[in-house]
Amino acid sequence: MHTTDITIESLTKIEGEASLNVKINDGKVEKVEFIISEYKRFYTEAMKGKPIAALPQLLSRICGTCSNAHIMVSIEACEKALGITPSSQTVLLRTLTMYGLMIRDHALHLYLFVMPDLYNKDSFLDFDENIETEHQILHDAFDIKAAGNFLSMLIAGRSVHAPYPTIGGFTHFPDQAGIDGAIKKLEEIRPAVLRLIDIFKNAPWHFDRKTGFMALVPERYGFLNGVIKNSDGEEISEENYASYLERVVLPYSQASAYKHEGDSYMVGALARMNLAKDLLNPKTKETLGALLDLFPSTDIYLNNLAQAIEILHSIDDALDILRTNKFVNEPIVTKPIAAGIGVGVIEAPRGTLYHKVVVGADGIVKDGAIIVPTGQNQLNIEEDIARLVESMINENLKATSVKNFGELKGEIQHEIEKLIRAYDPCISCAAHFLEIKWQ
Numbered sequence: 001m002h003t004t005d006i007t008i009e010s011l012t013k014i015e016g017e018a019s020l021n022v023k024i025n026d027g028k029v030e031k032v033e034f035i036i037s038e039y040k041r042f043y044t045e046a047m048k049g050k051p052i053a054a055l056p057q058l059l060s061r062i063c064g065t066c067s068n069a070h071i072m073v074s075i076e077a078c079e080k081a082l083g084i085t086p087s088s089q090t091v092l093l094r095t096l097t098m099y100g101l102m103i104r105d106h107a108l109h110l111y112l113f114v115m116p117d118l119y120n121k122d123s124f125l126d127f128d129e130n131i132e133t134e135h136q137i138l139h140d141a142f143d144i145k146a147a148g149n150f151l152s153m154l155i156a157g158r159s160v161h162a163p164y165p166t167i168g169g170f171t172h173f174p175d176q177a178g179i180d181g182a183i184k185k186l187e188e189i190r191p192a193v194l195r196l197i198d199i200f201k202n203a204p205w206h207f208d209r210k211t212g213f214m215a216l217v218p219e220r221y222g223f224l225n226g227v228i229k230n231s232d233g234e235e236i237s238e239e240n241y242a243s244y245l246e247r248v249v250l251p252y253s254q255a256s257a258y259k260h261e262g263d264s265y266m267v268g269a270l271a272r273m274n275l276a277k278d279l280l281n282p283k284t285k286e287t288l289g290a291l292l293d294l295f296p297s298t299d300i301y302l303n304n305l306a307q308a309i310e311i312l313h314s315i316d317d318a319l320d321i322l323r324t325n326k327f328v329n330e331p332i333v334t335k336p337i338a339a340g341i342g343v344g345v346i347e348a349p350r351g352t353l354y355h356k357v358v359v360g361a362d363g364i365v366k367d368g369a370i371i372v373p374t375g376q377n378q379l380n381i382e383e384d385i386a387r388l389v390e391s392m393i394n395e396n397l398k399a400t401s402v403k404n405f406g407e408l409k410g411e412i413q414h415e416i417e418k419l420i421r422a423y424d425p426c427i428s429c430a431a432h433f434l435e436i437k438w439q
Contacts, residue, residue: 018034018035018036018420018425019035020032020033020034020035020385020416021033021035021252022385024389024393027390027393027394027397028390029385029386029389029390032382032383032385032386032389033250033252033253033382034253034378034381034382034385034420035252035253036253036255036374036375036378043059043062043370044369044370046058047059047365047368048365048366048367048368049364049365050364050365051363051364051365052078052081052082052167052337052357052359052363052364052365053166053167053363055074055078055357055365056070056071056074056078056165056166056167057071057161057163059071059074059370060074060160060161061161062370062372063426064160065105065108065160065426066101066105066348066350066426067160067161067162068097068098068100068101068152068156068159068160068161068162068165069101069223069346069348069349069353070348070353070355071162071165072097072098072165072224072344072346073344073345073346073348073353073354073355074344074357075094075165075167075344076224076342076344076345076346076355077342077343077344077355077356077357078167078344078357078359079168079342080340080341080342080343080344081340081341081342081357081358081359082167082335082337082338082340082342082359083335083338083340084167084168084333084334084335085333086169086333087169087330087333089325089327089328089330090168090169090330090333091224091225092321092325092327093155093156093165093170093327094165094224095222095223095224095317095321096151096155096321096322097152097155097156097162097165098222098223098224098314098346099151099314099315099317099318100148100149100150100151100152100153100155100156100159100314100318101148101152101159101349102148102223102310102311102314102349103144103145103147103148103151103311103314103315104145104148104149104152104159105148105349106269106307106308106310106349107141107144107145107148107196107311108145109304109307109349109424110196110200110304110307110308111124111137111140111141111144111145112124112141113424114421114422115127115137115199117417117418117421118199118203119134119137124138124141136195139192140189140192140195140196143188143189143192144189144192144193144196144311146185147182147185147186147188147189150181150182150185151182151185151186151318154174154178154179154181154182155174157172166332167332168332168333168334169330169331169332169333170332171332173327173328173329173330174327179327182318183319186315186318186319186322187319189315190312190315190316193308193311193312193315194287194312196308196311197288197291197305197308197309197312199308200305200308201291201294201305203301203304203305205301205418205422206299206301207299207300207301207384207388207419207422208297208298208299208300209298209300209383209384210298211263211264211265211266211298211380211383212230212231212232212260212263212264212265212266213230213231213265213266213267213270213271213274213275213296214228214229214230214231214266214267214271214352214376215228215229215267215271215272215274215275215276215347215351215352216228216229216238216345216346216347216352217229217272217275217276217279218276218279219279220279220281220317221272221276221277221279221280221281221313221317222317222347223346223347223348224346224347228241228244228352229275230260230265230275231271231274231275231296238343238344238345238354239343241343241345241352241354241371242343242356242369242371244260245258245260245371245376246258246259246260246261246262248379250378255374255375255378256371256375257375257376257378257379258371258375258376258378258379259379264379264380264382264383265376265380266351266376266380266423267350267351267352267373267376267377268303268350268351268373268377268423268424269303269306269307269309269310269349269424270295270297270300270302270303270306271351272306272310273295273296273302273309273310274295274296274297275296277292277295277296280292280309280313281313281316281317281320283316283320284309284312284313284316284317287312288309288312291309292309300384300419300422300423301422303422303423303424304422307349307424337359337361337362338361339359339361340358340359341356341357341358341359342356342357342359343355343356344356348372348373349424349426350373350374350377350423350424350425350426351373351374351376351377352371352373352376353371353373354369354370354371354372355368355369355370356368356369356370372426373426374423374425374426377423377425380423381419381420381423381425384419385416385419385420388412388415388416388419389412389416392408392411392412392415393408393412396408
């Protein structure tokens with residue numbers, strides 16, 4: 001295995017920019033370094049000295065695609081620090097905000113980032129309007145994303161950096177005409193989501209490696225409240241989550257990585273489905289039936305299917321909420337400013353998201369912490385890549401007609417890209433994807 005370099009220069013099938021070092025010696029992978037180069041942007045320093053009321057909107061700027069998740073978790077942390085309990089209507093509106101995010105964000109990943117690989121396309125823009133199947137995929141993608149955006153705008157004001165949610169409630173409330181419009185759009189896209197689920201339940205990719213899973217498990221399938229559980233049956237309160245994890249400093253990466261009891265683990269839609277599939281909306285479970293028997297699973301590619309199922313659940317549960325509730329103007333819940341510490345934990349599209357805030361008696365933020373899903377998945381991604389590369393090399397060496405390494409490395413590179421995409425990592429908003437240095 002001679003030393004060579006592979007550079008991929010401009011792929012937009014992942015959120016952000018990363019590079020990868022792989023060292024192979026005599027058919028064995030000795031080193032994998034998944035390098036996140038634009039991750040650390042010092043938000044935990046930027047939040048210090050800010051008034052607590054400004055924190056959710058500031059921290060939403062961490063991400064341009066799942067910013068509403070950062071708003072939701074920051075609000076939760078701030079409310080706990082201030083001793084504020086949101087109203088039942090506010091909880092419903094926040095739930096709908098998350099459903100809008102999940103519909104849009106999962107559709108973005110599945111259609112624009114993953115679907116081209118399924119159809120041997122370089123880009124989603126290469127799908128042909130004149131081919132019936134591809135025409136349907138194009139229109140389904142934009143229809144689903146549009147419905148998710150509509151729900152987010154109706155409830156939260158925008159699909160990104162939403163202005164309506166705030167500490168203690170909402171500043172604006174949906175009217176009946178908007179609710180009727182959201183119901184119509186969600187009903188219309190349900191058949192498209194079922195087509196999406198069919199595509200990914202029949203996807204030919206599989207990669208199994210035993211690993212642990214962790215997620216916030218609610219009383220009913222959702223993304224805002226619950227108890228953190230793992231695949232070993234342990235339960236962790238939100239307040240103890242950070243101390244439960246072992247932070248790993250990677251000298252080659254701007255991201256902090258994490259372990260639990262010395263082992264890597266996975267967060268995200270697959271973890272949620274493995275741990276909480278029985279809590280899905282009843283209509284979703286009835287529609288999918290035996291398909292849900294695929295879970296729990298250690299096949300990383302089923303993360304794509306799990307995301308598609310979560311879109312369906314988000315539609316069905318949002319429809320139930322919109323049809324059975326009337327939303328009225330209500331005042332924001334406030335309490336006198338006091339010193340406090342608050343922790344928020346929610347399930348962002350890509351997995352468990354943690355915010356902590358320490359506020360002084362003057363309402364000024366003194367300290368804080370943030371743990372994002374991609375950092376938690378980083379070591380698991382590296383271990384998967386090592387196993388994948390070794391298996392492909394060994395399978396090649398056992399083949400009747402052995403390929404030269406120059407030919408094989410192109411195939412390995414593509415499989416690595418597909419595997420990383422299955423995790424749906426969110427690194428930063430940039431066009432470059434993956435640079436691999438082979439040794």
